[in-house]
Amino acid sequence: MNDLAAVKSRDVSLAPAEATERPMVLFEEVQKSYDGETLVVKNLNLSIARGEFLTMLGPSGSGKTTCLMMVAGFEAATNGEIYLDGRPINSVPPHQRGIGMVFQNYALFPHMTIAENLAFPLSVRGLGRAEQEKKVQRALDMVQMGDGSFHGRRPTQLSGGQQQRIALARALVFEPELVLMDEPLGALDKQLREHMQYEIKHIHESLGVTVIYVTHDQSEALTMSDRVAVFNDGVIQQLAPPEVLYEKPENSFVAQFIGENNTLHGRIRSINDGIARVELTDGESVHALAINAGPGERTQLSIRPERVEIDPDESVTDHTVTARVEEVIYLGDHIRTRMTVAGNADFIVKTRNRLGARRFKRGEMVRVGWATEDCRALDRGE
Amino acid sequence: MATREQRSKAPLVAADGTPLKEALRRSQAVERRRAFALVAPLLVFILLVFAIPIVAMIWRSVYNPEIREYLPQTAAALSSWDGEDVPPEAVFQAMAADMIVGVENRTIGRAAARINREIPGARSTMMRTARNVDAWSAPYREKFLEADEDWASLEFWHILQRESRLITPTYYLLAVDYEYNAQGEIAPRPEVYQVYQSLFFRTAWMSILITGICVLLAYPISYMVATQPVRIANLLLILVLLPFWTSLLVRTSAWIVLLQQQGVINELLVWAGVIDTDGRLRMIYNRIGTVVAMTHILLPFMVLPLYSVMKTIPPSYLRAAKSLGAHPFRAWWSVYFPLTVPGLAAGCILVFILAIGYYITPALVGGDSGIFISNLIADNMQGSSAQLKLAAALATILLVAVLLVYWLFNRLVGVDKLKFG
Numbered sequence: 001m002n003d004l005a006a007v008k009s010r011d012v013s014l015a016p017a018e019a020t021e022r023p024m025v026l027f028e029e030v031q032k033s034y035d036g037e038t039l040v041v042k043n044l045n046l047s048i049a050r051g052e053f054l055t056m057l058g059p060s061g062s063g064k065t066t067c068l069m070m071v072a073g074f075e076a077a078t079n080g081e082i083y084l085d086g087r088p089i090n091s092v093p094p095h096q097r098g099i100g101m102v103f104q105n106y107a108l109f110p111h112m113t114i115a116e117n118l119a120f121p122l123s124v125r126g127l128g129r130a131e132q133e134k135k136v137q138r139a140l141d142m143v144q145m146g147d148g149s150f151h152g153r154r155p156t157q158l159s160g161g162q163q164q165r166i167a168l169a170r171a172l173v174f175e176p177e178l179v180l181m182d183e184p185l186g187a188l189d190k191q192l193r194e195h196m197q198y199e200i201k202h203i204h205e206s207l208g209v210t211v212i213y214v215t216h217d218q219s220e221a222l223t224m225s226d227r228v229a230v231f232n233d234g235v236i237q238q239l240a241p242p243e244v245l246y247e248k249p250e251n252s253f254v255a256q257f258i259g260e261n262n263t264l265h266g267r268i269r270s271i272n273d274g275i276a277r278v279e280l281t282d283g284e285s286v287h288a289l290a291i292n293a294g295p296g297e298r299t300q301l302s303i304r305p306e307r308v309e310i311d312p313d314e315s316v317t318d319h320t321v322t323a324r325v326e327e328v329i330y331l332g333d334h335i336r337t338r339m340t341v342a343g344n345a346d347f348i349v350k351t352r353n354r355l356g357a358r359r360f361k362r363g364e365m366v367r368v369g370w371a372t373e374d375c376r377a378l379d380r381g382e
Numbered sequence: 383m384a385t386r387e388q389r390s391k392a393p394l395v396a397a398d399g400t401p402l403k404e405a406l407r408r409s410q411a412v413e414r415r416r417a418f419a420l421v422a423p424l425l426v427f428i429l430l431v432f433a434i435p436i437v438a439m440i441w442r443s444v445y446n447p448e449i450r451e452y453l454p455q456t457a458a459a460l461s462s463w464d465g466e467d468v469p470p471e472a473v474f475q476a477m478a479a480d481m482i483v484g485v486e487n488r489t490i491g492r493a494a495a496r497i498n499r500e501i502p503g504a505r506s507t508m509m510r511t512a513r514n515v516d517a518w519s520a521p522y523r524e525k526f527l528e529a530d531e532d533w534a535s536l537e538f539w540h541i542l543q544r545e546s547r548l549i550t551p552t553y554y555l556l557a558v559d560y561e562y563n564a565q566g567e568i569a570p571r572p573e574v575y576q577v578y579q580s581l582f583f584r585t586a587w588m589s590i591l592i593t594g595i596c597v598l599l600a601y602p603i604s605y606m607v608a609t610q611p612v613r614i615a616n617l618l619l620i621l622v623l624l625p626f627w628t629s630l631l632v633r634t635s636a637w638i639v640l641l642q643q644q645g646v647i648n649e650l651l652v653w654a655g656v657i658d659t660d661g662r663l664r665m666i667y668n669r670i671g672t673v674v675a676m677t678h679i680l681l682p683f684m685v686l687p688l689y690s691v692m693k694t695i696p697p698s699y700l701r702a703a704k705s706l707g708a709h710p711f712r713a714w715w716s717v718y719f720p721l722t723v724p725g726l727a728a729g730c731i732l733v734f735i736l737a738i739g740y741y742i743t744p745a746l747v748g749g750d751s752g753i754f755i756s757n758l759i760a761d762n763m764q765g766s767s768a769q770l771k772l773a774a775a776l777a778t779i780l781l782v783a784v785l786l787v788y789w790l791f792n793r794l795v796g797v798d799k800l801k802f803g
Binding site for chain 2: 072073074093094095096097098099100101103104105107108109110111120121124125170171174180
């Protein structure tokens with residue numbers, strides 16, 4: 001997670017600042033049901049600013065792809081209205097929306113060459129041949145496949161990564177203001193996927209297009225997005241820039257879904273100035289930021305593994321609890337220690353592998369502690 | 383480095399020194415023999431009951447041995463006849479000798495019957511002369527001419543000379559409504575006998591019509607089935623395949639019940655007042671009956687290849703085309719349709735080739751105007767007027783036509799692009 005922060009060099013406050021302008025996409029009380037019995041999307045309100053890279057993140061069946069398909073026009077909203085650049089689009093057919101889209105399996109037309117695939121959106125718009133060729137070349141250059149050797153090939157003659165680039169180029173070649181991406185990197189291997197993440201990000205920055213990106217891969221969402229909308233059960237659980245999402249999850253689902261998370265169960269005894277006193281299941285008492293649980297309620301405490309200190313100084317942490325070391329996993333740059341804390345045997349502590357770092361043994365009893373602001377008292381979860 | 387290059391240039395050898403290719407071939411020999419053994423029974427079966435009979439049929443359609451066999455000396459003597467005048471004594475002498483042998487072996491009747499097919503009435507002349515010929519002696523020419531003036535007919539001798547050839551195109555001429563005229567030239571038959579040519583054309587255009595209707599009906603059905611969830615798609619496919627599970631005769635009879643003049647459709651139309659009872663529609667025992675019943679029977683052969691191809695086309699292609707700005711029709715025409723061509727082509731060639739040789743349905747519901755060429759082939763194979771050689775010639779023409787269609791298809795679409803499922 002640390003190197004992620006280094007890659008991201010964008011202004012976190014960008015999205016809210018532009019929200020006063022007319023949004024590129026606006027969901028207004030949108031609901032979607034396929035069977036008339038259950039809602040796949042429940043009362044969605046979402047405003048996406050011009051030039052923003054917004055990721056819809058969530059497990060499968062959370063409604064994120066449905067939302068994307070409603071913007072593209074392939075699914076109709078059961079209720080509510082979607083606005084594209086201020087214009088209601090519920091009754092606009094897909095081919096008149098002018099939205100670029102990258103599909104999960106690329107959807108490159110197998111009977112056309114690469115050049116024909118790219119020229120397709122231009123030829124349906126009635127552009128002249130010379131202009132088509134110019135734009136196709138520019139789009140191919142943009143995805144670094146413009147050296148001429150690809151024009152005449154068929155999609156099946158390209159590797160997965162190359163097909164991905166072509167699909168991207170095809171969605172951009174007619175210069176749409178909005179591009180939708182439906183898990184575009186899902187079929188690639190890990191290394192290629194990470195590489196393509198940066199490339200998509202760079203293209204987004206240089207073109208200034210608005211991107212709505214759907215994925216179930218949280219690291220992908222954190223790397224690329226201006227803001228991430230975490231979907232679950234048809235509802236946006238949290239809409240925030242990646243840093244906020246990771247460091248300040250607002251409920252137990254987001255805390256669990258984004259990054260690695262340690263969970264401790266307990267009951268809130270009292271809340272003072274936003275600091276809750278929580279009695280853990282084993283009777284120990286700790287302090288935590290009260291987020292969305294009230295006094296007397298059961299709560300889930302969320303602590304990121306890298307924010308936990310083992311045998312800490314009193315100056316660093318507010319208090320400590322006892323823990324038993326269960327397992328030590330050596331990972332080169334850091335060491336993961338699995339412990340039992342307050343009855344939870346899956347409590348992970350990440351420590352940097354620095355010079356003189358202490359190695360623990362299995363069964364050893366230690367004290368672990370953390371700062372109160374790193375421990376968030378959330379709803380009890382499922 | 384140098385040694386490695388040298389090694390790569392020299393032919394590779396296995397560990398025991400034999401060339402690698404040889405070693406590979408040897409190691410795969412058992413595998414190859416087993417593969418051959420697996421297909422051998424079918425190969426023998428096909429050879430015996432399919433390939434050999436077809437060759438025999440083609441041979442039979444041109445093979446003309448009777449005159450040579452039953453009148454061997456006459457055939458030999460006639461081969462040097464110039465055809466200008468009544469043949470010389472040598473020919474009559476040969477004829478007399480052949481007749482004596484023929485009467486002895488009781489083959490003279492067959493020879494007479496064969497000639498009678500070409501020259502009506504020739505049988506009685508032959509038989510009458512043959513009864514007396516053993517009492518005659520040389521010179522025979524005058525005695526023949528005295529006994530019957532038909533022996534002086536140049537036409538008779540011309541035909542006899544022509545039919546003594548071992549290979550004859552006669553049956554192919556007949557099959558396309560041509561024949562040898564009295565002068566021995568190839569000429570159209572009298573119009574009343576002309577049936578085959580028009581029947582070939584009718585068979586072809588009706589097969590094209592049936593194929594076309596099948597395309598129009600099957601394409602939307604297949605698209606519908608291919609885009610449904612599996613459970614519904616399977617149910618729909620069963621409905622499409624239902625005709626396969628009922629006997630051809632049952633299906634055809636059902637159409638008779640529906641379409642005949644006292645049938646369900648006519649009764650309904652009369653009842654509804656659309657037509658009056660004198661104006662009942664003739665929908666069966668004519669071309670309409672053949673087209674309707676055969677379209678129904680052959681439809682699954684169009685649906686299945688289309689469906690199996692459409693099933694493999696992801697819906698995202700159409701969506702992608704639309705998202706790129708293509709009108710739904712343009713998206714369908716530029717993206718979806720080209721991808722279904724292999725299935726469409728497979729369905730078309732399957733239905734057309736099945737239709738062009740169809741027999742039972744046209745026979746049952748075709749009446750006079752709706753029968754196909756195969757019905758006349760069958761007619762020529764049975765009954766007292768059977769002309770097996772004509773049937774063979776007709777069937778060979780049909781076979782060549784089908785091969786021609788297949789060849790044309792291969793040139794235009796490419797057989798390797800076919801997808802049957």
